[in-house]
Amino acid sequence: MIAYIAQIAFLCRKEVLAILKDPANRIILLAPAFFQTVLFGYGATFDLTHVSYALLDQSRGAAAREFITRLDGTGVFEREATLTSANQIASVIDPGTVLLAITIPADFDQRLARGEGATVQVILDGRNSSTAATAAGYLNAIAQGYNASQGAAPPVTIERRAWFNPNLNSRWQIMPAMIATLSMLQTLLLAALSVAREREQGTFDQLLVTPLSPLQILIGKALPSILVGLVQSTIVLLIILFWFRIPMSGSPVVLYLGLLSFTGAAVGIGMSISALALNMQQAMLYSFLIIMPLTLLSGLLTPIRNMPEVLQLVTYINPLRFGVDVVRRVYLEGAGLADVATDFIPLLLVAAVTLPLAAWLFRHRLA
Amino acid sequence: MRSQFIVRLTALTRKETRQMLRDRSNLMVGLLLPVALILLFGYGLSFDVRNAPVALVLDDNSAIAREAVSGIEGSRYLAPVRVDTMARAQDMLQSGKVDAIVRVPIDFSRRQAAGRATIQLILNGIDSTTATSLEAYVSASVSNVMLRRMDREGAMSRGGSITLKQRTWFNEASISTWYLVPGLIVLVMTLVGAFLTSLLIAREWERGTLEALFVTPVRPLEIVLSKLLPYMVVGLIDLATCLLAARFLFQVPIRGSLFAIVLASTLYLAVSLLLGLFISGRTRNQFAASQVALLTSFLPALMLSGFIFDLRNVPIAVQVIAQLLPATHFMGMVKSLFLAGTDWMMVARNCTILAGYAVVLIFATRRTLRKTLD
Numbered sequence: 035m036i037a038y039i040a041q042i043a044f045l046c047r048k049e050v051l052a053i054l055k056d057p058a059n060r061i062i063l064l065a066p067a068f069f070q071t072v073l074f075g076y077g078a079t080f081d082l083t084h085v086s087y088a089l090l091d092q093s094r095g096a097a098a099r100e101f102i103t104r105l106d107g108t109g110v111f112e113r114e115a116t117l118t119s120a121n122q123i124a125s126v127i128d129p130g131t132v133l134l135a136i137t138i139p140a141d142f143d144q145r146l147a148r149g150e151g152a153t154v155q156v157i158l159d160g161r162n163s164s165t166a167a168t169a170a171g172y173l174n175a176i177a178q179g180y181n182a183s184q185g186a187a188p189p190v191t192i193e194r195r196a197w198f199n200p201n202l203n204s205r206w207q208i209m210p211a212m213i214a215t216l217s218m219l220q221t222l223l224l225a226a227l228s229v230a231r232e233r234e235q236g237t238f239d240q241l242l243v244t245p246l247s248p249l250q251i252l253i254g255k256a257l258p259s260i261l262v263g264l265v266q267s268t269i270v271l272l273i274i275l276f277w278f279r280i281p282m283s284g285s286p287v288v289l290y291l292g293l294l295s296f297t298g299a300a301v302g303i304g305m306s307i308s309a310l311a312l313n314m315q316q317a318m319l320y321s322f323l324i325i326m327p328l329t330l331l332s333g334l335l336t337p338i339r340n341m342p343e344v345l346q347l348v349t350y351i352n353p354l355r356f357g358v359d360v361v362r363r364v365y366l367e368g369a370g371l372a373d374v375a376t377d378f379i380p381l382l383l384v385a386a387v388t389l390p391l392a393a394w395l396f397r398h399r400l401a
Numbered sequence: 402m403r404s405q406f407i408v409r410l411t412a413l414t415r416k417e418t419r420q421m422l423r424d425r426s427n428l429m430v431g432l433l434l435p436v437a438l439i440l441l442f443g444y445g446l447s448f449d450v451r452n453a454p455v456a457l458v459l460d461d462n463s464a465i466a467r468e469a470v471s472g473i474e475g476s477r478y479l480a481p482v483r484v485d486t487m488a489r490a491q492d493m494l495q496s497g498k499v500d501a502i503v504r505v506p507i508d509f510s511r512r513q514a515a516g517r518a519t520i521q522l523i524l525n526g527i528d529s530t531t532a533t534s535l536e537a538y539v540s541a542s543v544s545n546v547m548l549r550r551m552d553r554e555g556a557m558s559r560g561g562s563i564t565l566k567q568r569t570w571f572n573e574a575s576i577s578t579w580y581l582v583p584g585l586i587v588l589v590m591t592l593v594g595a596f597l598t599s600l601l602i603a604r605e606w607e608r609g610t611l612e613a614l615f616v617t618p619v620r621p622l623e624i625v626l627s628k629l630l631p632y633m634v635v636g637l638i639d640l641a642t643c644l645l646a647a648r649f650l651f652q653v654p655i656r657g658s659l660f661a662i663v664l665a666s667t668l669y670l671a672v673s674l675l676l677g678l679f680i681s682g683r684t685r686n687q688f689a690a691s692q693v694a695l696l697t698s699f700l701p702a703l704m705l706s707g708f709i710f711d712l713r714n715v716p717i718a719v720q721v722i723a724q725l726l727p728a729t730h731f732m733g734m735v736k737s738l739f740l741a742g743t744d745w746m747m748v749a750r751n752c753t754i755l756a757g758y759a760v761v762l763i764f765a766t767r768r769t770l771r772k773t774l775d
Contacts, residue, residue: 058684062692070700077705077712077719080530084713101563127570128741130733133713146563153566160572161736162580164448164530165711170567171537178544181562190469190518190547192540197494199526202536207529223695227688234687311426315600318691319430322596325699326434330441335709337531339500340447366527367495 041246045254049228053258063224067216067266071273074212080204085169088115088126088135095143101154104176105136111172127159133169134158146184198283198366206280210365211334213270214293214357218300218328221263223321225304228255229396230317242396252393255308256301263297264290283368292360292374295381299353302388309395328354353384409619413627421597421631428635431597435589435639439646442585448577450534452480456490456499459483461509468550469513469520470503472542479538491523500525501535571656571740582653583739584708586643587732588699590666593636594673595698601628602681602769603690611770621770625763629674636670647739657738661748665738668755669731673698675762676727682769702728727758 054060087105091098105111114132117123123135137155145152156173158166199206232238241251271289274280282289303324311317331338331345332354338346349355356377363369363377421427455473459466473481482499484490490502504521512518522539524532572579605611614624644662647653655662677694684690704710705719706728712720723729734751737744 056686056689058686058689059692062689062696066696070696073719073722074700074704077715077723078710079714080533080710082711082714086713128737129744129747130737151562151564153564156565156567158567158569160569160575160579161740162707162711163569163572163575163577164580164709165713166569166572167575168533170565170569171533173565174537174541177563177565184562190513190520190543192522192536192543193519194522194524194536196524196526196529196532199529199532202524202526202529202532204529207527219695219700220692223691227691231688313424314687314691315424315604316426318600318687318694319426319596322592322695322699323430323434323437325695326438326592327441329699329703331445335703336446336448337450337528339453339531340449340451341445345441345445362527373496 038250042250042254042257045246045251046257049255049258050261053224053262063220063262064265064269066220067269068273070216071209071212071270072277075205075209075273075278078205078208080164080168080207082110082165082168082172085111085134085172086114086132087111088117088123088132089113090117090120090123090135090137092140093138093142097143097146097152098138101138101176101180104180105173108172108176123157127157130159130161132159133165134173136173205278206366207362208334209274209278209280210362211332211358213267213274213289213361213365214296214354215329215332215334216270217263217266217293217297218354218357219325220266221259221297222300222304222307222325223318224262225256225259225301226307226311226317226321227314228259229305229308229392230311230314233311234313248393248396251396252305252389256298256305256389259301259304260294260297263300264293267293267297280365282365284364284366285368285370288369288371288374289361289364291371292357292364292377292381295378295385296353296357296360299357299381299384299388302385302392303353305392306388306395309392309399328352331355332358334358350380351384353381356380406620406623410623410627413619413623414630417627418631421635427597431593431632431635432638432642434592434596435642436646438585438589438592439582439643439650442581442588443578443646443651446577446581448530449575450478450531450538453478453501453531453535454499455479455481455535455539456484456493456502457481458485458487458490458502458504460487460507461505463510465513466505466509469509469518469543469546470505472546473503473539476538476542479535479542494523494525497525500528500531501539503539578651579653579740580736581709582647582651583736584706584732586640586647586666586735587669587706587708587728588702589639589643590636590670590673590731591698591702591728593632593639594670594675594677595694596677597632597635598628598674598677599680599690599694600687602678602766603685603687604681606682606685607687621767622763624770625675625678625766628678629671632674633667633670636674637667640666640670653739655739656741657743658748661743661745662735662738665731665734665748665752665755668752668759669727672727672755672758672762675759675766679762679766679769682766685769701726702732705729706732708732727755730754 115126126132127135135157142152160166196202275282307320308317311320331349331352338349360374360377363374457470473479493499494502502523509518526532569575648655680693681690705723706726712723730751
């Protein structure tokens with residue numbers, strides 16, 4: 035038994051050395067996790083902070099001024115252009131100079147003074163329909179605020195509370211999911227290349243004639259990749275905690291149990307690819323081919339509930355779906371092991387299928 | 402002299418083409434990937450909330466309370482379920498069975514008469530995007546019903562009120578597929594480049610075949626071009642697939658010039674393939690090359706090119722980095738060309754930038770092939 039484990043340890047050591055002996059590899063496996071987290075932390079946001087608009091004020095009255103003051107007072111809306119005729123709207127919307135154009139009609143003040151309803155016309159650039167919808171939502175809130183101040187609001191207010199993310203900050207939604215996503219991409223590829231490289235260089239056959247069993251080879255090759263994945267996840271986690279200061283509610287133990295199962299499943303997929311591929315080019319192609327759907331169907335960017343039912347079913351074999359769910363819920367909700375237990379089942383199943391499959395393929399797929 | 406160049410280039414290109422065709426995994430991925438991505442993007446990704454489950458807790462079950470939430474029941478965005486107790490609703494929110502709780506408190510009708518009633522809305526902030534949409538839908542449906550009621554009772558307020566009249570240009574119905582599918586072309590072109598070419602030179606360095614090539618009269622520029630051309634053909638087939646799917650499968654309008662779209666895509670494809678070649682020549686190591694290709698292609702094109710996240714809202718430093726990505730220039734152009742129409746000034750500016758990248762990358766890659774042994 036001790037000899038068995040020692041053999042695995044030797045292979046592990048050799049693998050770690052093979053990965054890390056090249057300083058370029060060390061940088062590639064550690065630095066990107068850092069830079070990407072910072073970059074995406076700032077770049078990946080659905081929140082609007084700068085909405086550039088063009089104003090066409092045909093009324094020039096006090097009520098219009100009051101409305102504009104409210105608009106500018108948000109700090110989000112920034113007037114980029116002041117128009118004098120409706121013909122100019124296209125010239126600022128088309129090239130993307132402004133996201134929206136606001137027209138206040140000539141009868142605006144008179145109508146409000148008479149106690150009638152007045153309209154503000156808004157033209158939005160729909161090239162990014164999410165951004166347009168969000169900006170429209172902000173504008174609606176401003177109009178309602180104006181109406182309320184005039185005593186014209188319907189006598190019902192909505193008291194909003196958001197659990198787990200009180201300010202509905204989209205960074206809180208995206209970044210914890212990155213703890214799983216960023217490490218998966220590189221780890222899966224790392225695992226996929228590990229056997230393929232030996233096959234290409236002809237050293238894998240030598241490995242097969244050693245006293246090592248396929249299971250030992252598998253463990254010896256999988257462990258270093260899992261380790262790299264966990265180190266990367268930790269880098270991402272630390273940046274989110276201490277740089278972006280997104281408070282973590284859950285237990286680190288549950289988080290890491292989730293990450294371990296998730297990374298195991300990702301490495302299992304990578305090792306299976308590696309066992310199937312005859313050279314590094316193929317291993318890379320198959321990895322990229324699978325990374326894409328895993329990412330897009332994970333709920334990372336768009337909610338799974340918005341997907342058609344067929345694709346929702348497909349997501350049940352996607353480890354990233356459950357990895358993202360575990361980290362998000364443990365991190366933001368403070369979910370305990372019992373709460374996320376159902377996420378572990380698919381993760382462990384994927385690992386339990388792919389890892390032995392890889393070991394079996396080692397012997398049965400010889401070029 | 403010139404004809405020598407053509408002769409050698411043709412011979413080399415033929416060799417590269419044969420090599421490409423020999424490993425079927427190359428072609429399979431090169432041609433199947435776009436189809437898979439088109440289906441995923443067109444059908445799988447959507448920001449449009451439909452039938453979001455919402456728990457409805459009526460602690461006040463009066464007629465007016467029911468009327469206040471009646472709009473929620475009629476909304477096509479929301480799928481309300483009546484829940485008896487708040488505790489039960491909270492369980493459902495916690496376990497993800499519902500995305501939000503709408504609660505009409507016990508004193509609703511009493512306070513409504515006094516003009517200061519409240520409805521509580523509790524959202525699951527984990528998915529803040531959906532939560533924000535839900536807040537807008539709930540608030541709009543409640544205030545519509547209540548405004549209509551006030552109107553009916555002739556209790557319209559002292560002052561007049563503002564309503565917004567919105568029109569969304571380029572995407573009237575706000576279908577997110579319309580902006581995701583043009584972005585897909587960028588992603589496919591980026592990936593084809595990264596997949597197919599990033600190992601080409603590194604593999605030859607590792608196997609020593611490049612050194613063998615150096616003893617022939619072949620010049621570095623000819624090697625670069627011969628590796629570029631076969632994959633350009635694959636990429637252009639992918640482009641045609643994407644355009645056909647966008648137009649006929651997803652009915653995304655192509656309002657701009659098709660010529661401009663094809664021109665811009667071809668330029669971007671060249672940039673993307675050359676970037677793969679450059680990475681390959683620079684790293685001389687297949688492992689490093691594949692990792693660098695992954696890191697510089699997929700995620701930046703997805704996260705930083707303005708594909709999903711609007712670049713207007715990111716800090717200047719990130720905007721600068723995004724502007725350095727060729728994908729960003731192609732993304733803005735292709736979205737406008739699809740949905741808005743042809744702004745030739747913008748096309749010219751962005752195409753010039755892309756052509757600039759292509760030229761720089763050709764020479765940078767050529768440099769990585771200097772005939773030196775180390």
